[in-house]
Amino acid sequence: MSVKPDFSAKGVGKIRNIGIIAHIDAGKTTVTERMLYFSGKIHRLGEVHEGTATMDYMPEEQDRGITITSAVTTCYWGQNTINIIDTPGHVDFTIEVERSLRVLDGAIGVFCAVGGVEPQSETVWRQSESYGIPKLVFINKMDRPGADFEVVLKSMTDKLGIKSLPVQIPDGGGDEFSAVYDLIRMKKLVFDQDENGEKFDIVELDDHDEEFVAPWRERMCDMLSEINDEFMERYLDDCVDPEYIESMIRKATLDLEIVPVYVGSALKNIGIQPLMDGVCKFLPSPLEVSRVSGIDPFTGVERLVEPLVSEPFQALAFKVVMDNGRKMVLMRIYAGKVESGDSVKNFTQNTTERIARLFRMHAGRKELIDVAGVGDIIAVGGMKDTRTGDTLSTPDYPLILENISLYKPVISLAIEPKNVEESDKIEEVLDKYLQEDPTLDLKTDENTGQIILSGMGELHLEVVLDRLKREYKLEPRSGKPQVIYQEVPGKMAEAEENFDKLLGDAKHYGYVRLAIEPLERGAGHDIVFEINTVEWPSDWMDAVADGISDGLQSGVIKGFPVQDVKVRVLELRRKDGESSIPGYHMAAGKALKSALSKSSPKLMEPIMDVEISVPEEFVGDVIGLLGAKGARIENMLDRNNQKIVQGLAPLRKMFGFSTDLRSSTQGRAGFAMKFHSFDVLD
16 A cells, blocks of 8 residues: 655654564554454464464564564554554563663554563653653453453553553453453444454443443543542533543643553454554644654754754664665664755765665565655665664754663673685675674674674574574684673773884884873773874874773773773874874883783673562572572562562573573563663673
């Protein structure tokens, strides 16, 4: 279906940019699949458990039944255009969620009617709150035995601290579930299973239904009355019709005061159409969200971006993908419009890029379009230098939008190619993967010649190896996953070094004296010149800075990166006719290594936030297991008839923990782990 673009305020007002966020296995990909089916975007229902879901288009996703990469698609519901991003639920792929949330205007949180708010869904929800994104909730899997709508509502309050406003409630649960009650219009929606849920009857409530639904309707109106005095007055006067209730729900949702709750079963095709109505009624258009801001890279002046087609073109590249070896950049347009053949400026990289082709994405497929404008989420071909987080602008309107947070890799894997030919090929392919995924890192071990691949977790690296095999027929030998450490100086130290050698036919000289001192945790590194910079050529000082920066990439204990250090350049010396750029670069690196060796350096390791939900009878076993892993218990809570154990644990001791946890708790514990910080190794 092709829709003529309308970039007027009326047209942009009908766009909804939403994400589907949840814990792994809550059913969010199935929800997306049904949205596409009922909107006419696809004509055959795919299933995650069969490996045929449209949005899980990577073979690695189909094999594992999980979402790994954020898939983007566009569908149409009524007069509205809905751009959907189906995000991963596994903690190893948190960056996929982060960069998707950065460009969304609204979201649907999908919770399992049996599991409720699980650890990773809580993490993703918190991420969305940091961006101020209005949300709806869809309580899924009401057809499963043990489904409990009210328990899930309570877990949302306890774990997320939100005001959930049910606008629907289920008619029963388990095998008998086939209908929902609409609290706004006081109707019963009965879905026809013989028609794949495409048809549903809107039924008047009988006396029994009225008695069951009335307290829920009253609860909804009471909550709206607490938020809005005008609503309270009209409610007391019995003057609230469905349209007025919807207008108040919309206002409260956009103001982040409430979260409307829908209910159903995506697998049984129940409740999806009303949910899509809710997306269009209650979630914001690009005109209704907070204005994004950017910085003029030349003046430092902050500017707000107005979401108008008449404004200069501004877009944020939020993801890079490789499509049959060709680079595709996914971007969100915040202002203006762009056409195939246009040239735009990447002010983040200070390069000019040409828009070769524009596409609307549909998971693994794409539709060629001629023009895209404000509010659109599209893919662009032909860009050579653009990376995740870069800003693209009209050349004469310099602006850099707020960048996307990056995550440091915490685990690494040594890879050995089978032969020389495969070695060159692997590095070329992995470089492409690095452009797609900023949480991957790659380097070569100088001593062993091994390729060291780093990422966010064991599954993250496992997926990369699977892709190498499937996409490029490369099967390198790999070692066991290893934790990534960092090095920090233990105290202040000073050193001086010179470089005085004949390289080729030329003599090269450089002398550098410098001092290092520790900085607070998370400060990174800082290089300061405490010399009279006027007396020294800028290219020599640049060589010193580059030599120090290169040296900080590999410390003196085990070659790990050096962090949290200030380097003060105290003195340079010269020799007429011999001082050179290579000389100062080498002298600076040698001086840094010497100072680090004198500073009593220490290793820092990744410390992980661990949260375990477990029945009370297994709490002792969990605490004992965590103690054996060197974890420190930080907190214990009661949630949803479960004990929540929160702690901090060194990543190096957490390998295989999930297997041990299952054994200790008869498989009844939930487990989530995410990076917290680097700290000094015990």
